[in-house]
Amino acid sequence: MIERLTKTAARNIFYGGSIFFFIIFALLVGDSFRQASQMAEAHPISDSVAAGKRVWEKKACFDCHTLFGEGARFAPEVGKVWLKYGGDKDPAAARDTLKAWFAAQPTNISDRHQMPQFNLSDAELDQLIDFLRWTSAIDTQNWPPKPVTR
């Protein structure tokens, strides 16, 4: 097969094909961009949400946790943590629970992974929680999976 291919043909296929696939890719990413922006209209990104994302970035939370499965796998997934703590039913209680959680770190239990005490201000905590509340509204194609109970 490769014997019959000339070098020029191989080169042309490479450039042509790469450009072709990149254009398709860019178009699809464009469409995904559009849909993600629409989603942000339905669930506006408030200043607090944006500030919370900055806290997430500045404290490198992703270097232990995953957000939608991306990041380190040293600590639990947090994309839908807001729902896990019942934020959709009782937002105030969920917020308090999460704040209490932050305050309790590190646990210093010798066989459990340790989370540092970041000493976030109450405002920063609220922002971070607002961010995680916002991420919980994202349609992740039902990920993470519900346990397959048998």
Add this chain to the structure above:
Amino acid sequence: MIERLTKTAARNIFYGGSIFFFIIFALLVGDSFRQASQMAEAHPISDSVAAGKRVWEKKACFDCHTLFGEGARFAPEVGKVWLKYGGDKDPAAARDTLKAWFAAQPTNISDRHQMPQFNLSDAELDQLIDFLRWTSAIDTQNWPPKPVTR
């Protein structure tokens, strides 16, 4: 390394070493044979146990089950099944349970592995159960492992 070895030396090492290791192996197997025979003095192999082992062989039970982990892995381990059914505490009840188990096969439940109905006579069943009762007395170095509960 191999460059410096002559063919004759390689051959001599092969024959000498193989004989040497085989002798050690035979001696150790001899010792193990002696210990296994001693064990059979403490737990005599009755005619019924021996007949039960023949049932095990003639029905090729090992082609689904394992006995001390050896055989097929299609069906559960049976080396200590006598103890699992409480044979050490209430032998009569364990025997009845095992017989009932045999009688109930096959279950025809579509997602469970099926065991055939061997139509063993009551005498054969007693022999097979005696055999499994005997195997439960063997010192298997604590195998199978107890679940590591945390």
Add this chain to the structure above:
Amino acid sequence: MLKYQSQAVAKPYFIGALLIFSLQLLFGLIGASVYVAPTIVPVDLLPFSVVRMIHTNALIVWLLLGFFGSTYYLLPEETERELFSPKLAIIQFWLFFVAAAICVVGYLFGFYDGRSYLEQPMIIKIGIVAVALIFLFNCSMTVLKGRRTVISGILLLGLWGVAVFFLFAFYVPANVVIDKMFWWWVVHLWVEGVWELVMAAILAFMLIKMTGVDREVIEKWLYVIIGTALFSGILGTGHHYYWIGTPGYWKWIGSIFSAVEPLPFFAMVIFAFGMVWKGRRDHPNKAALLWSLGCAICAFLGAGVLGFLHTLSGVNYYTHGTQVTAAHGHLAFYGAYAMVNLAMFSFAMPQLLGRAPYNQRLNIASFWTITGGVILMSLALTFAGILQTHLERVLGMEYMDVQQQLTLFYWIRLAGGAITMIGFLMYLVALLVPNLETAGQPAALKPAE
């Protein structure tokens, strides 16, 4: 194109082996299907035990047929004379083949008795010994009367070992501990002992023919390989004596010596690639070369690496009797013994059929397909075994509950089996059906040595 007329007796052996290989694969597929759909085959018609019995017995029989055929094929070239009695070889083939056929039919109707792999009725077992004696007589006479080489010497030593250790199949004491101990004298001392001698000798023969490397170099390697094989393998039997009622010292002996067992297989990899590199000869039979090299690598992965994975007594305590064993078994048997036979068939068949090695591309494609299928199967079983170990031995779930959680992996195993079967059919076509494109001009390719 045969150098010696009597080499032709290898042909029925190879074809018979391929027939029985197809039987092994067929019953493997049935067994794998029963794992995912337990009631797909009525249990009263064909219980899983019989499926497994045929699957494993067919494996042993076709490998032995392959070894017999390979021996008959290579002995004349090694001894530089015709076989002592080609007629006897043909008689031996039919005796063995018919006994095997009777056995399979018998199994289907419930005629079996014995222990794992040795389910043959007593009369068949006696027949096997008779066949082995005919074979060893024929071969030994050929060697005694001809040129003696290291390859034929080691091959015969291995084959005599196969026969001698088979005798323990007749020793079935009522004490199950002693029974198990000596059962391994057949099974372990075969596949992790004398069979390695046979495999190494056949591989060495093919490498000499295909690479043209000097016999002296290859023979020294051969001693090193079989030396490490037996030094580690004999006391390595100890890894089967951990939990069957034998004394505790086997845990040490088994762990230490079987930790060395990957070594001969690693040496075979270095040996095979080294010789091919050193020889630098453009042998026309690329497919046979690929099978030979693939054999060394897959044997190392399956027997060496996957074996080592669960051979230390501390690990084995948890993994023993789980699907980890099945994973190791499949890749090891395939890599070490199935592949060396498939290599030999690819090497010898063109000459036996009197034509150039055609359909090589299809043969090479079948190599990748079969190997891919078996690796997929082994990976699926490895993962299933790891899960099974944890759920059953760590978390303490019930055996059957765990089995039901492994269904996904059993499906993947079945898929691997199906791919293997497809690859096998490709192999058959490549080997036996003339290639229309090149059939007209076989003389264009120079014959293999």
Add this chain to the structure above:
Amino acid sequence: MLKYQSQAVAKPYFIGALLIFSLQLLFGLIGASVYVAPTIVPVDLLPFSVVRMIHTNALIVWLLLGFFGSTYYLLPEETERELFSPKLAIIQFWLFFVAAAICVVGYLFGFYDGRSYLEQPMIIKIGIVAVALIFLFNCSMTVLKGRRTVISGILLLGLWGVAVFFLFAFYVPANVVIDKMFWWWVVHLWVEGVWELVMAAILAFMLIKMTGVDREVIEKWLYVIIGTALFSGILGTGHHYYWIGTPGYWKWIGSIFSAVEPLPFFAMVIFAFGMVWKGRRDHPNKAALLWSLGCAICAFLGAGVLGFLHTLSGVNYYTHGTQVTAAHGHLAFYGAYAMVNLAMFSFAMPQLLGRAPYNQRLNIASFWTITGGVILMSLALTFAGILQTHLERVLGMEYMDVQQQLTLFYWIRLAGGAITMIGFLMYLVALLVPNLETAGQPAALKPAE
């Protein structure tokens, strides 16, 4: 022994790369230790996040340093002229190296901000762009003024791609869905896109030098490899767009195209072995040849096979974000990018230091040690990931409870890491410390081309 004086600028790059590689390994070992003994390092002194940050950033930095150095080393031979400005290359090295050092120290004291792999403070990110521009200017001028070959063309294309896609590091929108989408434009389009171009070009350069195979043949292969790499890799980005809030069609696109992603790596295996076989040249630098061949194989196993294992959306739905990803990441980065660099160092260092390729046995031993260590690590993580997936995603156990059940596998991973570190030290000695036995007679070995 250098053909062109300016090739010497590669030396600081290679030594710098090795220094930072040692940092990566050190922090890898610390991180692996924290997994098995979570309080072994006081969390307020050095949290796991910082350990991981240094581990991953050091990886990227040393690989880039290696790519830069390799480019400077091979460009003069490809273009048949000296580098445009060796001085600029040295300045670039120190800028980059000092920036990296500042970064690491900064991380330890809490100066980081960004996203995974891109934690560098803004000022450092701008510095990286400046460095990249110096580099690309220097290389492009060299190529423009000299002979143009396919290898240097593809290499430059790849390196320009590295720079261009890095620009998306500056785009951090508040919408986390869009943020993640474009984060992958850096990460995926680097490692499963343009880096493959760089890797293939460097590998092709070494193969030409070591095998003597005709450039025409190699160049055609190169186009085929990078063609399949980009055709599959660009839309293969889709496998990262399954669960981050992007539309469902990515499940189809990602699955289909990333199923093809093993192909370029398989082509690289065939290519590398094919060229070595075809060339049949006894190049004195056996170690570099071994690293090149090993690179092709491990890249195929790590990036190809382990990647494919969990790339289909139906599988990924369950395995995404588990240790399966970590297993794949480790073997893929090692096989594809660490090994191509280690191959190039082994190939070029003897010439850069002006002596024959000595200590080859130790280098070869380090190859097997490091590779064995990384494979052990990846296997342990694969098994941990399979278990984690089942316990967490099938049985519904809590994340942290599952982690505690994986401790055994994390110990094995740590052992794999320790073996890797030992192998790395062997490699350093082999490369940098003169061999007393042969140091006196370097002329005895003929120099590499």
